[in-house]
Amino acid sequence: MAFALIHGLQSLQITSQECIFMSRSFHTQNDTSNNRCYAIKACINNSGEDSHLESKLNLVLDSVKWDEKGLAVAIAQNVDSGAILMQGFANRDALATTISSKKATFYSRSRSTLWTKGETSLNFINVLDIFLDCDRDSIIYLGKPDGPTCHTGSETCYYTSIFDSLKEPQVEKSKLALTTLYSLESTLAQRKEELSASQQGKPSWTKRLLLDDKLLCKKIREEADELCRTLEENEDDSRTLSEMADVLYHEMVLLIRRGLRFEDVLEILRFRFTQSGIEEKNSRKAKFVK
Amino acid sequence: MAFALIHGLQSLQITSQECIFMSRSFHTQNDTSNNRCYAIKACINNSGEDSHLESKLNLVLDSVKWDEKGLAVAIAQNVDSGAILMQGFANRDALATTISSKKATFYSRSRSTLWTKGETSLNFINVLDIFLDCDRDSIIYLGKPDGPTCHTGSETCYYTSIFDSLKEPQVEKSKLALTTLYSLESTLAQRKEELSASQQGKPSWTKRLLLDDKLLCKKIREEADELCRTLEENEDDSRTLSEMADVLYHEMVLLIRRGLRFEDVLEILRFRFTQSGIEEKNSRKAKFVK
Structure with missing residues (x-):
């Protein structure tokens, strides 16, 4: 039996009928995670298009230069502010899950399991695009966070300035990058x-x-x-x-x-001029026709 | 004999007399690299302040959670645009060199040597601040690149969109993150x-x-x-x-x-309101007194 991941593929202009079968990815202990259920729907349309899309996805996943542990660095970045939110590692399944669910998903090296940022805190990182670097061993999840990313409640995980620490190591103040x-x-x-x-x-x-x-x-x-x-x-x-x-x-x-926050101004601009913002744009006076 | 790294420490408001002795860091094969010479000056003032500063630096370097290979992920980010330029790995020496030289320096896992981005291309990444994440195993080099970062001539190394690849894997277009x-x-x-x-x-x-x-x-x-x-x-x-x-x-x-580029507007703002821009600011009509 195969599972299909269609949720995240709709905005890739791939029709909902084009399901991807990824039995390999989801026949793991993580299948049972309720938190990832939103991303997984049973596919009822096993057509030729499915296997076409599956092969597309496998091609992309195969092209990543996974390290000897099957991992690549994955960096989550706020699409509006550009802030680097956090960095983790992705394996093949984590990347496949992120592609389908559009929620930044990583592989926890300490717990040997996939985890979707936000599955506990509900502060998901909603991924709008994913990039590979020139060596194909480093990944950017470009997305919009639902709330603070760091488990400490900080907006990002990077709040310790080494240069500040060198000035006053005893008084390590929080200062976002x-x-x-x-x-x-x-x-x-x-x-x-x-x-x-x-x-x-x-x-x-x-x-x-x-x-x-x-x-x-x-x-x-x-x-x-x-x-x-x-x-x-x-x-x-x-x-x-x-x-x-x-x-x-x-x-x-x-x-x-x-x-008010500048980031919210940028969000408005993103809604206006990107694909995902078309509906919002159409509901307004057509001021910004690209 | 000891070497001291004073170049980069001046803007940390540490006096030039406060040299750091880092014999461990530079008694390696990399000592001979002409490309890093700008960062290293022989220290002639072996005072108590030196060892104080050395211990500060060692404290910071010890606080990093280096992995089993002695590495941490290091991400270079453009301070003005926020673009993630590249990602590599840093070991203790690479981080110490970056702190002192203010040029983003990494550890090459394939060549088992330090390398400073730009030592061949001259497109250095001039580091203005360095951040650790909450787990202290991931580093941001926040800096300004002298030119394109990628060896391909691209502004950043991230120009392959996975979502685009899934649409048209044969025609993989270059699209920056x-x-x-x-x-x-x-x-x-x-x-x-x-x-x-x-x-x-x-x-x-x-x-x-x-x-x-x-x-x-x-x-x-x-x-x-x-x-x-x-x-x-x-x-x-x-x-x-x-x-x-x-x-x-x-x-x-x-x-x-x-x-014109928006990034250049931001550079002007940075020159005006940051510490490093004080001289430039003072040379102008005092419009932006913080």
């Missing part, structure tokens, strides 16, 4: 928190903006205008980049002023 | 390229903007104004997010119109 945009966002949020503390000396520019909506809006309009003028007046590229940085910074202050 | 912002940027750049092709039917909104600077600038000013009004008129959070998405999209079209 933030890329530029989110590092800026974090700094702005900190400035907002500091507003409630008693202010000594002249407030910083960010704090002045956070305290004065009129000033903030005046600056956003001004900076947007200056960005436009670099195009209208054919100024240097460096001017455009600099003005774009200016307007983006001020816009981010407005987001922080309202307690 | 792009997060939302860069996926949008890539789509906009594609629309710009298509402008030269003969146009059939009504052009998309993006193409209309790319062809009409007046329209583009009018829209950026309008959308910036609409974003501001969500604050001034205390509209719903969802309105602010949506208007921010609108203005960001139009601003990105302007960048593409001018042939």
Whole structure:
């Protein structure tokens, strides 16, 4: 008897009739996991297309350069923010399960079993695409997490800066591995928190903006205008980049002023311009026709 | 005789007198590598501070949960774009070298030697911070690449989409693992390229903007104004997010119109608000005082 994994394949533009038989993958101790049931449906349509799709999948799985233990490194990355959420290992079954269930799934080396991130916490990582590196021995699960990924409650598992540790090894503070945009966002949020503390000396520019909506809006309009003028007046590229940085910074202050996250802006853009966002896009005024 | 690694420690606010002796790390076959010479300076100041710093470093290196082969996974990530550039393995020496040289360095399992990414191509990855995960067995080198990371000339090593392969395994196209912002940027750049092709039917909104600077600038000013009004008129959070998405999209079209990259805008922001950017910031009008 064969099991088929059709759940995740629908958005690959593969019809639901195109089931994949993966008896090898699911005739393991993990078959009984209730947590992965959403991903597995019995296939009732055993057509030629099935074996075609099965061979496609086997081709891909065979092409991975599994190590001597049958593993490859698997890195989960937040599709919107770009944050590296966690890193684990995948074996053939874990990758096949991720492909079908679209939930980031790994192989636990300590427990010798598959595990889907979120099966306990419900903070699944919803995988939108999967990438192999040039050596085909390293995998990215590019996806959207339902909540904090780390078992500690941290957004990602990477919150220990070695450079900070070298400065003060005794006081190891939690500091997420933030890329530029989110590092800026974090700094702005900190400035907002500091507003409630008693202010000594002249407030910083960010704090002045956070305290004065009129000033903030005046600056956003001004900076947007200056960005436009670099195009209208054919100024240097460096001017455009600099003005774009200016307007983006001020816009981010407005987001922080309202307690909003840049990641949520990106999610809206993703809904608008990606395949998965077509329905959402169609329900809106057709502003962003690609 | 001892060698000291001081190059990379200056920006850790550790004085240049605080050398680290790492005779163990550099009494290997790799000592002779000319490519790593920039990172290693003979220490002439053997003070008590040196051994203090050495013990700090050893504490950090000891805290890593090296596997049975003495390795941990090391992932290089672009600090501005968030792109995962490559993944390799680090042993104790590779991590120590990265800490000191600030160039992403790995341990080659096939050649049983350290290697610094870029020692052949000169496309180094300049490491700004290093993070450990909660299990302390996975490392992020957060840095800025000097050029394409992949030996194929690709910006990153991850350009094979498994979902694409499942659709058309014979025609495996190169498609970088792009997060939302860069996926949008890539789509906009594609629309710009298509402008030269003969146009059939009504052009998309993006193409209309790319062809009409007046329209583009009018829209950026309008959308910036609409974003501001969500604050001034205390509209719903969802309105602010949506208007921010609108203005960001139009601003990105302007960048593409001018042939510029969003990553370079982020680099400017990083120079302005991070420690390493203080000198650059001071040379400008003090606009962004944190």
